[in-house]
Amino acid sequence: xxxxxxxxxxxxxxxxxxxxxxxxxxxxxxxxxxxxxxxxxxxxxxxxxxxxxxxxxxxxxxxxxxxxxxxxxxxxxxxxxxxxxxxxxxxxxxxxxxxxxxxxxxxxxxxxxxxxxxxxxxxxxxxxxxxxxxxxxxxxxxxxxxxxxxxxxxxxxxxxxxxxxxxxxxxxxxxxxxxxxxxxxxxxxxxxxxxxxxxxxxxxxxxxxxxxxxxxxxxxxxxxxxxxxxxxxxxxxxxxxxxxxxxxxxxxxxxx
Amino acid sequence: xxxxxxxxxxxxxxxxxxxxxxxxxxxxxxxxxxxxxxxxxxxxxxxxxxxxxxxxxxxxxxxxxxxxxxxxxxxxxxxxxxxxxxxxxxxxxxxxxxxxxxxxxxxxxxxxxxxxxxxxxxxxxxxxxxxxxxxxxxxxxxxxxxxxxxxxxxxxxxxxxxxxxxxxxxxxxxxxxxxxxxxxxxxxxxxxxxxxxxxxxxxxxxxxxxxxxxxxxxxxxxxxxxxxxxxxxxxxxxxxxxxxxxxxxxxxxxxxxxxxxxxxxxxxxxxxxxxxxxxxxxxxxxxxxxxxxxxxxxxxxxxxxxxxxxxxxxxxxxxxxxxxxxxxxxxxxxxxxxxxxxxxxxxxxxxxxxxxxxxxxxxxxxxxxxxxxxxxxxxxxxxxxxxxxxxxxxxxxxxxxxxxxxxxxxxxxxxxxxxxxx
Numbered sequence: 001x002x003x004x005x006x007x008x009x010x011x012x013x014x015x016x017x018x019x020x021x022x023x024x025x026x027x028x029x030x031x032x033x034x035x036x037x038x039x040x041x042x043x044x045x046x047x048x049x050x051x052x053x054x055x056x057x058x059x060x061x062x063x064x065x066x067x068x069x070x071x072x073x074x075x076x077x078x079x080x081x082x083x084x085x086x087x088x089x090x091x092x093x094x095x096x097x098x099x100x101x102x103x104x105x106x107x108x109x110x111x112x113x114x115x116x117x118x119x120x121x122x123x124x125x126x127x128x129x130x131x132x133x134x135x136x137x138x139x140x141x142x143x144x145x146x147x148x149x150x151x152x153x154x155x156x157x158x159x160x161x162x163x164x165x166x167x168x169x170x171x172x173x174x175x176x177x178x179x180x181x182x183x184x185x186x187x188x189x190x191x192x193x194x195x196x197x198x199x200x201x202x203x204x205x206x207x208x209x210x211x212x213x214x215x216x217x218x219x220x221x222x223x224x225x226x227x228x229x230x231x232x233x234x235x236x237x238x239x240x241x242x243x244x245x246x247x248x249x250x251x252x253x254x255x256x
Numbered sequence: 257x258x259x260x261x262x263x264x265x266x267x268x269x270x271x272x273x274x275x276x277x278x279x280x281x282x283x284x285x286x287x288x289x290x291x292x293x294x295x296x297x298x299x300x301x302x303x304x305x306x307x308x309x310x311x312x313x314x315x316x317x318x319x320x321x322x323x324x325x326x327x328x329x330x331x332x333x334x335x336x337x338x339x340x341x342x343x344x345x346x347x348x349x350x351x352x353x354x355x356x357x358x359x360x361x362x363x364x365x366x367x368x369x370x371x372x373x374x375x376x377x378x379x380x381x382x383x384x385x386x387x388x389x390x391x392x393x394x395x396x397x398x399x400x401x402x403x404x405x406x407x408x409x410x411x412x413x414x415x416x417x418x419x420x421x422x423x424x425x426x427x428x429x430x431x432x433x434x435x436x437x438x439x440x441x442x443x444x445x446x447x448x449x450x451x452x453x454x455x456x457x458x459x460x461x462x463x464x465x466x467x468x469x470x471x472x473x474x475x476x477x478x479x480x481x482x483x484x485x486x487x488x489x490x491x492x493x494x495x496x497x498x499x500x501x502x503x504x505x506x507x508x509x510x511x512x513x514x515x516x517x518x519x520x521x522x523x524x525x526x527x528x529x530x531x532x533x534x535x536x537x538x539x540x541x542x543x544x545x546x547x548x549x550x551x552x553x554x555x556x557x558x559x560x561x562x563x564x565x566x567x568x569x570x571x572x573x574x575x576x577x578x579x580x581x582x583x584x585x586x587x588x589x590x591x592x593x594x595x596x597x598x599x600x601x602x603x604x605x606x607x608x609x610x611x612x613x614x615x616x617x618x619x620x621x622x623x624x625x626x627x628x629x630x631x632x633x634x635x636x637x638x639x640x641x642x643x644x645x646x647x648x649x650x651x652x653x654x655x656x657x658x659x660x661x662x663x664x665x666x667x668x669x670x671x672x673x674x675x676x677x678x
Contacts, residue, residue, distance in 0.1 A: 010273075010274070011297075012296075012297050012299060013319075013322070013674070014319050014320060014321050014322035014325070014674055014675075015272050015273065015321075015322040015323070015674050016319070016321075016322025016323070016325065016416050016417065017322070018322065019322045019323050019366065019416065020322075020416060022366070022370055022382060023323075023362075023365075023366045023370065023400060024400075024404060024415060024416050026401075028397060029386060029393060029397065032382075032383045032386055033386055033387075036383075037381070037383040040381075040383075041267055041268075041269045041270075041274075042269070042270060042271070042272065042371075043269075043270070043370070043381050043382050043383055044269060044270070044374075044380045044381020044382065044383055044384060045269035045270065045374075045380045045381055046380035046381060046384070063297050063299075064297045067297070092319070093316055093319040094299060096304040096308075096316070097300050097303060097304040099304070099307075100303065100304060100306075100307075104303075105300050105303035105304055106298075106300065106303065108300075108302060108303040108306060109298065109300050109302050109303045110298070110507055110512075111507055112507055112509075115509060115512070116298060116512070117297070118297060118298060118300070137319070137417060138322065138414075138416045138417060193413075196412075196413040196414065196419050197413075197419050199413075200412050200413055200419060200420050200427050200428045201420075201427040201428045202419065202420070202422070202427045205312065205315055207315070207417070231622075232309065235307075235308060235309060235312065239308075239312055239315070239316065
């Protein structure tokens with residue numbers, strides 16, 4: 001059987017999701033052995049971004065227009081296209097800058113702004129249709145393997161579509177929000193991490209991004225009742241996934 | 257009259273992030289023969305950290321880098337502790353050193369095996385290594401399992417963007433039995449680490465000897481620590497709080513990476529070779545043996561030998577962690593933090609070299625100013641100067657050979673362009 005042709009594309013991010021693919025996750029040899037890496041500049045000098053690809057994996061947030069142009073081209077030449085990691089699926093950390101006026105955030109870093117070509121940070125599905133989401137920061141090991149094997153076997157990838165709370169219950173954790181009065185983002189955050197933070201004595205900070213249809217305003221109001229200051233509530237909802245309509249109400253409710 | 261050259265590497269493969277290399281001989285009017293055109297888009301961390309609170313800064317800056325997240329996290333945390341007058345416990349300092357040291361080994365491993373080794377096997381990349389060079393891949397995977405599991409065990413939950421490392425200490429300390437198990441697994445990979453040094457010692461590289469100032473932290477006692485004096489081979493010695501008096505940075509028109517210089521002195525090189533040139537007297541016996549066997553004579557001025565220094569540092573990191581884990585039985589501690597207004601800076605040794613973070617926070621612990629300088633910011637000018645020297649050295653060689661040598665030189669520095677445009 002011919003191996004599926006894989007393309008790996010990096011936009012604005014830490015490249016941690018690519019390091020997850022080739023170094024951190026426990027099935028490196030199996031994954032790279034099952035596909036032909038046709039393009040991926042961090043992995044190989046061979047190949048071109050022209051494709052065609054059976055599967056394109058996209059990491060990073062779109063923050064310059066050339067990235068959107070290339071992304072649309074990749075969509076055209078790819079059977080499946082999947083954003084991997086929070087930057088690509090929900091905007092992630094790079095999207096925090098969307099909270100601030102673009103000129104202001106640029107001027108805090110650079111003196112000459114004429115060579116800065118930055119635009120509003122957006123996740124991949126803002127520009128192209130996607131076939132699945134592989135969430136996480138870094139992208140979850142199980143997500144990557146499920147999405148790649150699912151798509152390549154012709155079935156719908158089956159990844160968690162519920163809140164971190166469910167994983168906490170499955171692990172038998174005491175609720176850090178109820179018992180320790182910690183502003184835990186677990187109730188609105190997509191599961192997949194195994195409830196890592198609440199299992200280690202801290203509140204979830206939403207690094208996997210919003211779950212589908214969360215009740216962000218209800219959690220924001222709960223944080224207020226718990227004594228969290230308004231600016232802190234806005235920060236909780238804007239660390240990951242600020243451009244998403246899911247978290248936006250949580251940011252706007254008490255934003256000064 | 258030198259041969260006319262026009263070489264363009266449009267998107268350099270097998271480095272972290274996005275850069276081009278442009279070679280023009282003779283140099284264009286008013287320009288240089290070589291430019292490192294780093295086209296990775298700017299990321300504005302120093303811009304959007306303003307307004308964020310001290311307890312999320314570590315988690316945010318971790319995302320500057322996908323291979324040295326712990327370094328960014330801990331440098332920021334130490335800078336914030338300095339700003340708010342917080343003194344971490346002795347136990348916390350020891351655990352943090354294990355966390356960063358294990359990450360240095362991990363970063364060197366992925367760099368040497370996945371990004372550098374294909375050049376020396378005449379392969380295009382890492383995936384191409386899988387079928388024919390299984391023994392290298394197997395050794396890499398054995399070692400990465402041991403070091404990554406240790407980073408995760410201490411740092412909290414996962415090696416990449418760990419979740420237990422916070423201002424004041426750790427949200428949870430690992431049980432003694434698990435630390436002892438991790439130590440056993442490090443002992444088991446000692447032969448693999450030595451074999452890596454032998455492999456890297458066989459790499460053929462150009463003789464590019466060039467004087468420049470090497471800069472690294474000089475800790476009080478150890479080979480490496482998360483705190484020390486910013487020192488150089490030309491006698492620089494400043495405290496981390498005085499970093500900005502010694503090192504400046506400027507914007508260049510063709511890259512969003514700022515270019516750092518030693519004020520009034522010029523380029524510097526940071527990283528494994530710099531650390532080894534400055535702190536060779538502190539190497540453990542096994543690391544010293546490995547360096548001797550590999551023929552690494554210190555001080556060494558050839559930037560290509562940074563890779564050999566990294567391999568020796570894997571041996572050193574494994575030994576350091578084995579020593580630091582010995583008999584370690586942490587007691588539960590809860591980090592207690594009282595936010596306070598102040599300014600603070602910290603410098604540490606990331607895998608790729610000197611890393612600097614500085615913050616000003618208000619009385620609620622909210623960031624008002626952020627200043628970050630990464631290893632690749634420090635190495636930018638040195639990489640360009642070395643590329644120019646290399647192009648001159650290989651003047652008569654075929655263009656394809658010059659091109660490959662330029663690519664290998666930049667890779668030898670182990671740059672992180674994603675970090676550099678933080």
